Amino acid sequence: xxxxxxxxxxxxxxxxxxxxxxxxxxxxxxxxxxxxxxxxxxxxxxxxxxxxxxxxxxxxxxxxxxxxxxxxxxxxxxxxxxxxxxxxxxxxxxxxxxxxxxxxxxxxxxxxxxxxxxxxxxxxxxxxxxxxxxxxxxxxxxxxxxxxxxxxxxxxxxxxxxxxxxxxxxxxxxxxxxxxxxxxxxxxxxxxxxxxxxxxxxxxxxxxxxxxxxxxxxxxxxxxxxxxxxxxxxxxxxxxxxxxxxxxxxxxxxxxxxxxxxxxxxxxxxxxxxxxxxxxxxxxxxxxxxxxxxxxxxxxxxxxxxxxxxxxxxxxxxxxxxxxxxxxxxxxxxx
Amino acid sequence: xxxxxxxxxxxxxxxxxxxxxxxxxxxxxxxxxxxxxxxxxxxxxxxxxxxxxxxxxxxxxxxxxxxxxxxxxxxxxxxxxxxxxxxxxxxxxxxxxxxxxxxxxxxxxxxxxxxxxxxxxxxxxxxxxxxxxxxxxxxxxxxxxxxxxxxxxxxxxxxxxxxxxxxxxxxxxxxxxxxxxxxxxxxxxxxxxxxxxxxxxxxxxxxxxxxxxxxxxxxxxxxxxxxxxxxxxxxxxxxxxxxxxxxxxxxxxxxxxxxxxxxxxxxxxxxxxxxxxxxxxxxxxxxxxxxxxxxxxxxxxxxxxxxxx
Numbered sequence: 001x002x003x004x005x006x007x008x009x010x011x012x013x014x015x016x017x018x019x020x021x022x023x024x025x026x027x028x029x030x031x032x033x034x035x036x037x038x039x040x041x042x043x044x045x046x047x048x049x050x051x052x053x054x055x056x057x058x059x060x061x062x063x064x065x066x067x068x069x070x071x072x073x074x075x076x077x078x079x080x081x082x083x084x085x086x087x088x089x090x091x092x093x094x095x096x097x098x099x100x101x102x103x104x105x106x107x108x109x110x111x112x113x114x115x116x117x118x119x120x121x122x123x124x125x126x127x128x129x130x131x132x133x134x135x136x137x138x139x140x141x142x143x144x145x146x147x148x149x150x151x152x153x154x155x156x157x158x159x160x161x162x163x164x165x166x167x168x169x170x171x172x173x174x175x176x177x178x179x180x181x182x183x184x185x186x187x188x189x190x191x192x193x194x195x196x197x198x199x200x201x202x203x204x205x206x207x208x209x210x211x212x213x214x215x216x217x218x219x220x221x222x223x224x225x226x227x228x229x230x231x232x233x234x235x236x237x238x239x240x241x242x243x244x245x246x247x248x249x250x251x252x253x254x255x256x257x258x259x260x261x262x263x264x265x266x267x268x269x270x271x272x273x274x275x276x277x278x279x280x281x282x283x284x285x286x287x288x289x290x291x292x293x294x295x296x297x298x299x300x301x302x303x304x305x306x307x308x309x310x311x312x313x314x315x316x317x318x319x320x321x322x323x324x325x326x327x328x329x330x331x332x333x334x335x
Numbered sequence: 336x337x338x339x340x341x342x343x344x345x346x347x348x349x350x351x352x353x354x355x356x357x358x359x360x361x362x363x364x365x366x367x368x369x370x371x372x373x374x375x376x377x378x379x380x381x382x383x384x385x386x387x388x389x390x391x392x393x394x395x396x397x398x399x400x401x402x403x404x405x406x407x408x409x410x411x412x413x414x415x416x417x418x419x420x421x422x423x424x425x426x427x428x429x430x431x432x433x434x435x436x437x438x439x440x441x442x443x444x445x446x447x448x449x450x451x452x453x454x455x456x457x458x459x460x461x462x463x464x465x466x467x468x469x470x471x472x473x474x475x476x477x478x479x480x481x482x483x484x485x486x487x488x489x490x491x492x493x494x495x496x497x498x499x500x501x502x503x504x505x506x507x508x509x510x511x512x513x514x515x516x517x518x519x520x521x522x523x524x525x526x527x528x529x530x531x532x533x534x535x536x537x538x539x540x541x542x543x544x545x546x547x548x549x550x551x552x553x554x555x556x557x558x559x560x561x562x563x564x565x566x567x568x569x570x571x572x573x574x575x576x577x578x579x580x581x582x583x584x585x586x587x588x589x590x591x592x593x594x595x596x597x598x599x600x601x602x603x604x605x606x607x608x609x610x611x612x613x614x615x616x617x618x619x620x621x622x623x624x625x626x627x628x629x630x631x632x633x634x635x636x637x638x639x640x641x642x643x644x
Contacts, residue, residue: 016525016526017525022524023424023525026420026421026423026424026428027434029416029417029421030420030421030425031437033417033438033441033442033445033495034437034438036445037441037444037445040448040453040456043459043460044452044455047459110352110355110356113348113349113351113352113353114349114353114356116349117349117352117353122350122353126353129357130353130356132621132625133356133361134356134360135621136360136363136364137356137360137363139549139553139620140553141554141555141588141614141617142553143553143555143592143610143613144363144367144591144610144613146592146595147595147606147607147610148363148366148367150595150597151595151596151603151607152366197356221342223338223342223349227345244447247447247449248449251449251450251451251452252449253449253450253451253556254555254556254559254592257597258592258595258596258597284449287455288451288556288559291559291560294458294560295462295477303455304455304459307452310449310451311448311449311452314447314448314452315444318444318447321447
């Protein structure tokens with residue numbers, strides 16, 4: 001009796017499915033991704049709740065001794081008192097914003113120049129050689145960037161670029177080892193520039209060539225034609241590239257953890273050149289540093305709080321990039 | 336025709352930018368190659384890491400290599416059905432439209448989420464007591480939450496957007512008359528998808544999957560947080576096969592990290608060797624994507640979707 005029913009069920013499944021059943025199944029599977037995103041926000045926020053419960057939103061501000069606060073949190077493994085949850089994590093946010101901003105500004109300049117070079121100025125043979133190089137830079141894993149940074153760049157900067165005088169000048173506050181803002185910003189720039197180049201090249205390629213030809217016909221040289229006509233036309237793409245690269249930059253964790261020096265220190269621009277040698281920490285690199293404490297009640301809440309902040313920032317930047325790219329769609333032609 | 340000075344400066348800057356990027360890319364590859372040849376011996380690939388106080392005895396990176404491959408397999412196996420189903424649903428059905436917007440936005444959000452946040456979510460998810468079968472439960476009742484399944488599941492989130500985007504673009508590029516011809520022959524929508532559309536976007540799917548694999552093998556944060564802290568593959572439980580999935584281990588990326596001064600340090604030579612192997616994998620995957628793209632272009636006469644770079 002039972003086998004008969006099973007056979008009939010299998011037979012029903014084997015026959016060609018009606019469209020509405022297939023549609024509903026595929027729709028349900030697609031919806032899983034939406035559910036997943038909601039789950040990400042809910043889970044991370046739930047675990048981060050104790051941090052907000054004890055600090056409100058002011059944990060993003062500065063003023064406390066971040067190192068002491070984190071040490072207190074690390075030490076409190078069971079049932080911590082309310083005072084342990086006190087956190088003022090501004091140095092981390094400052095570090096994140098600082099590294100990402102420098103990387104995006106530097107990278108955008110290089111990306112625009114390089115994209116104009118690839119699409120407009122370079123002979124075809126040179127372009128064909130440069131494009132795989134850029135793609136290569138985009139696909140190198142971040143741990144390899146970090147490895148080269150920590151084994152090559154950091155010792156080089158620490159031994160050959162920072163002078164002993166500079167080390168002595170700040171030795172009461174922080175130790176300069178070469179791992180710090182400079183190396184971090186340089187490597188981060190190299191990591192995010194290919195993303196921007198890809199977007200800007202795509203946009204450059206989609207501007208109708210007759211626009212540029214018209215400018216040249218009016219007497220502009222090719223470079224000026226690009227500056228006057230093409231670049232303004234792709235302004236949305238440039239913004240989108242900057243925004244998406246920023247989202248990538250502030251989420252970079254492992255590479256920054258390896259080369260940033262790992263100190264709860266806010267580099268001070270007043271220090272002049274030494275500013276670029278001072279160590280720092282970002283939200284993401286702090287999560288990597290303290291990943292073992294993700295289960296402890298106070299430190300864990302802090303870590304989830306950092307992740308939540310990163311999630312919302314990246315989300316906001318991605319949405320902005322998507323919205324900015326929408327007007328560009330009208331230029332794109334398919335195949 | 337002579338240019339003004341300002342223009343010449345910008346021209347020089349543009350050339351410098353282009354050449355600089357090539358120089359950086361070339362020096363990364365050449366330096367890793369130099370160090371790799373210096374430190375990589377075939378024995379390293381095939382021997383397992385061992386605890387030893389002496390460099391010569393501490394073994395190679397077979398376990399991390401297997402770990403990377405296992406994670407890639409799990410990640411792609413979970414991502415492919417999800418991405419294909421979503422791409423097909425979005426392009427071929429897509430009603431109600433609010434649902435289509437939700438799905439499209441969700442995948443964009445996942446694509447833009449930093450790896451470290453995905454890793455943190457993985458920890459939060461797999462430490463629920465509901466998820467205990469996927470790792471192991473320590474005494475005291477806490478679910479460990481770190482295993483190959485946990486890391487592989489989060490890897491699938493990494494691979495999902497590339498496969499989805501490539502498949503969707505491929506499906507959108509299929510001319511409408513192919514679908515209409517199939518309908519005219521009496522096929523249902525789902526059958527045309529299975530028999531006509533999906534086979535014709537095979538190379539797009541392959542491109543997307545290769546890009547996804549590239550992202551998976553390059554990710555360190557997820558493995559650091561979600562795969563436990565053992566260098567060797569440690570199984571959990573006694574059910575063969577499942578015990579590896581529930582166990583912990585490492586990947587090439589965490590092996591590199593742990594052997595660099597940022598981790599336990601002490602063995603930069605092993606780190607260089609492993610990094611060389613990892614870079615070779617990435618270069619090979621890049622070549623594969625390139626080849627697929629070129630084959631597709633010559634077959635259809637169109638450039639592959641989404642490619643100046």
